[in-house]
Amino acid sequence: MGSYESPIREPLILGDKDYKQITTDIVRSTQGFPPMAWVIAISIAGSLAAFYFFCVAWTVYYGIGVWNLNKTVGWAYDITNFVWWVGIGHAGTLISAVLLLFRQKWRTGINRAAEAMTIFAVICAAQFPGIHMGRPWMAFFIFPYPNSRGPLWPNFQSPLMWDVFAISTYFTVSLLFWYSGLLPDFGTIRDRSKGKFRKAIYNALSFGWRGEAKHWQRFESLSLVLAGLSTPLVLSVHTIVSFDFATSVIPGWHTTIFPPYFVAGAIFSGFAMVLTLMLITRKVLKLEDYITIAHIEAMNKIILLTGSIVGIAYITELWTAWYSGFIYEWFAFYNRALGPMAWAYYIMMTCNVISPQFFWIKKLRRNLYLTFFLSITVNIGMWFERFVIIVTSLYRDYIPSSWADYYPSWVEVGIYVGTIGLFFTLFLLFARAFPVIAIAEVKSILKSSGAAARVKQKAKDDAMAKGGYAEGGDLAGAHHDVKID
Amino acid sequence: MDKYVVGLYDDEEVLLSAIKKVKQAGFHIHEVVTPFPVHGLDDALGHKQSRLHTVGFVGGATGFTIAISFMIWAATSSYPTNYGGKPYLSLPSYIPITFELTVLFAAISMVVAFFIRCGLSISASPKIYDERTTDYLFGMAIKVTEDTTPEDYSRINDTFTKTGVAEIKVRDFDEEK
Numbered sequence: 001m002g003s004y005e006s007p008i009r010e011p012l013i014l015g016d017k018d019y020k021q022i023t024t025d026i027v028r029s030t031q032g033f034p035p036m037a038w039v040i041a042i043s044i045a046g047s048l049a050a051f052y053f054f055c056v057a058w059t060v061y062y063g064i065g066v067w068n069l070n071k072t073v074g075w076a077y078d079i080t081n082f083v084w085w086v087g088i089g090h091a092g093t094l095i096s097a098v099l100l101l102f103r104q105k106w107r108t109g110i111n112r113a114a115e116a117m118t119i120f121a122v123i124c125a126a127q128f129p130g131i132h133m134g135r136p137w138m139a140f141f142i143f144p145y146p147n148s149r150g151p152l153w154p155n156f157q158s159p160l161m162w163d164v165f166a167i168s169t170y171f172t173v174s175l176l177f178w179y180s181g182l183l184p185d186f187g188t189i190r191d192r193s194k195g196k197f198r199k200a201i202y203n204a205l206s207f208g209w210r211g212e213a214k215h216w217q218r219f220e221s222l223s224l225v226l227a228g229l230s231t232p233l234v235l236s237v238h239t240i241v242s243f244d245f246a247t248s249v250i251p252g253w254h255t256t257i258f259p260p261y262f263v264a265g266a267i268f269s270g271f272a273m274v275l276t277l278m279l280i281t282r283k284v285l286k287l288e289d290y291i292t293i294a295h296i297e298a299m300n301k302i303i304l305l306t307g308s309i310v311g312i313a314y315i316t317e318l319w320t321a322w323y324s325g326f327i328y329e330w331f332a333f334y335n336r337a338l339g340p341m342a343w344a345y346y347i348m349m350t351c352n353v354i355s356p357q358f359f360w361i362k363k364l365r366r367n368l369y370l371t372f373f374l375s376i377t378v379n380i381g382m383w384f385e386r387f388v389i390i391v392t393s394l395y396r397d398y399i400p401s402s403w404a405d406y407y408p409s410w411v412e413v414g415i416y417v418g419t420i421g422l423f424f425t426l427f428l429l430f431a432r433a434f435p436v437i438a439i440a441e442v443k444s445i446l447k448s449s450g451a452a453a454r455v456k457q458k459a460k461d462d463a464m465a466k467g468g469y470a471e472g473g474d475l476a477g478a479h480h481d482v483k484i485d
Numbered sequence: 486m487d488k489y490v491v492g493l494y495d496d497e498e499v500l501l502s503a504i505k506k507v508k509q510a511g512f513h514i515h516e517v518v519t520p521f522p523v524h525g526l527d528d529a530l531g532h533k534q535s536r537l538h539t540v541g542f543v544g545g546a547t548g549f550t551i552a553i554s555f556m557i558w559a560a561t562s563s564y565p566t567n568y569g570g571k572p573y574l575s576l577p578s579y580i581p582i583t584f585e586l587t588v589l590f591a592a593i594s595m596v597v598a599f600f601i602r603c604g605l606s607i608s609a610s611p612k613i614y615d616e617r618t619t620d621y622l623f624g625m626a627i628k629v630t631e632d633t634t635p636e637d638y639s640r641i642n643d644t645f646t647k648t649g650v651a652e653i654k655v656r657d658f659d660e661e662k
Contacts, residue, residue: 150564153560213516
């Protein structure tokens with residue numbers, strides 16, 4: 001049936017659940033009228049999202065001058081937010097794809113919501129390359145289409161162009177992966193629906209899924225290959241984003257550590273956002289039996305790992321700047337730590353380097369309040385990391401006569417806060433209409449990783465320790481045929 | 486006629502052993518429906534390996550070819566442009582976009598092939614043997630025709646009962662239309 005799982009391993013599904021109960025618990029959030037908390041939350045998020053569209057319209061109408069960019073600081077909030085959102089998106093794909101390849105069963109409690117988070121984060125990220133153009137109505141210029149201007153093709157050697165393809169591909173593949181995983185769960189909701197209208201909608205969404213054995217075989221094959229494709233995709237997309245900086249000549253930008261540093265940072269901030277969302281979701285939707293403290297602890301371990309990589313990257317940057325002997329590089333970091341914007345650098349260092357280190361202590365890893373607080377801290381810290389990289393490197397670069405200051409205008413802040421509203425609006429809609437946990441996947445691990453399974457396995461192990469094979473115990477790791485009487 | 490005897494099981498291990506017994510008894514299993522993928526089910530039913538990964542490979546190869554040949558043509562033949570003194574044919578700089586298009590074409594072709602092979606469409610109205618088979622029951626459907634005798638029916642029922650079935654039902658989709 002499956003391989004042996006030790007009974008002292010923490011169960012991934014708590015309580016005495018059977019398959020029917022799992023469906024009931026998870027589908028509950030899509031049924032009935034939304035609770036008041038949801039209505040209030042989406043009103044706030046929706047208002048912020050509306051403000052976002054207003055600020056974008058303001059920007060397009062009056063021009064980029066309503067932002068506080070200048071010739072020296074040509075990128076600030078726009079690209080900071082772009083990289084921040086893309087980074088957040090990477091955790092979802094990592095949870096679905098990489099953890100699938102590593103056969104980590106704990107991914108099943110969180111992968112659906114994490115992938116949804118990825119898609120909404122990439123939607124928010126993709127806004128910025130569009131709206132930060134001087135003439136966004138010419139945005140289609142970036143695509144290679146036959147034209148009468150030569151034909152003039154975009155510059156395929158530019159990382160900004162690579163970004164176009166990377167983000168588009170990442171969005172499409174994540175969407176396909178997420179949606180194909182949703183088909184069986186939509187079938188489940190359809191078959192449990194009482195109303196004709198609801199049934200018809202979920203039937204359409206499920207594309208007529210009905211759980212045929214051959215279809216499941218293809219489904220698993222598809223999931224495996226998509227996971228295998230998505231893993232290098234995650235790594236490549238944020239590497240390409242890092243190339244926006246690394247392939248330039250700006251001190252503080254032009255360093256080869258950026259690709260692994262950015263990828264680790266993306267996973268770091270992405271998991272922090274997953275934690276923020278999951279801690280709220282599990283409480284509000286009463287899904288603590290499926291998104292357990294074991295899941296939270298596993299995610300905190302990843303945050304500890306990637307946060308430490310980011311911390312080492314910071315130290316490496318400092319050392320390389322000194323070792324290079326290149327005074328402009330050294331000044332870039334001297335300026336970060338001791339210049340006029342050092343406050344941003346210290347926020348970044350505290351939030352990113354110090355906070356994940358708490359998770360060395362097991363008790364703190366399993367503390368929900370601390371985890372929630374630190375997940376928000378990490379997201380703030382990672383925003384400041386991008387801000388520090390972009391703005392502090394630009395505002396004091398090679399020629400002192402070009403040095404300038406930067407502070408955001410209300411439009412830029414409005415756009416940023418507005419994308420947060422857009423993200424939460426989309427996530428709240430998702431939580432209402434779609435199952436936030438992968439129903440079929442959780443059922444498939446019930447027998448091996450449920451709380452009841454642990455009790456059963458312990459009983460079997462104890463029996464074997466006492467009476468050998470007579471009591472029905474079996475060797476660890478042995479496959480056994482089901483006895484038919 | 487579109488008639489089936491459906492045995493509904495509530496445990497996947499029981500289902501797997503039941504499939505063996507039903508096949509031993511000489512019946513042809515038309516279909517098995519489960520709420521989640523069950524390991525060992527494909528072998529038990531004798532399904533061949535899915536060839537979706539081949540589709541993925543061909544799609545990826547297509548994307549790769551399109552990406553790299555287009556960029557080489559655009560940069561060397563159609564409108565060569567001098568970007569910072571870099572050579573017209575700068576293959577290393579084509580790597581990111583080529584990789585992305587490879588992955589994109591592979592993923593899209595696989596998903597499309599998956600939908601087509603499984604017959605999934607937005608306007609599908611699937612034949613559901615029992616609505617609980619996407620929830621907590623596992624269904625095994627045996628097709629019956631006009632030639633199926635009452636003895637056959639009772640043999641089917643006996644085999645199901647011996648293998649630990651939870652419920653047996655008969656569904657005739659033509660009648661229900």
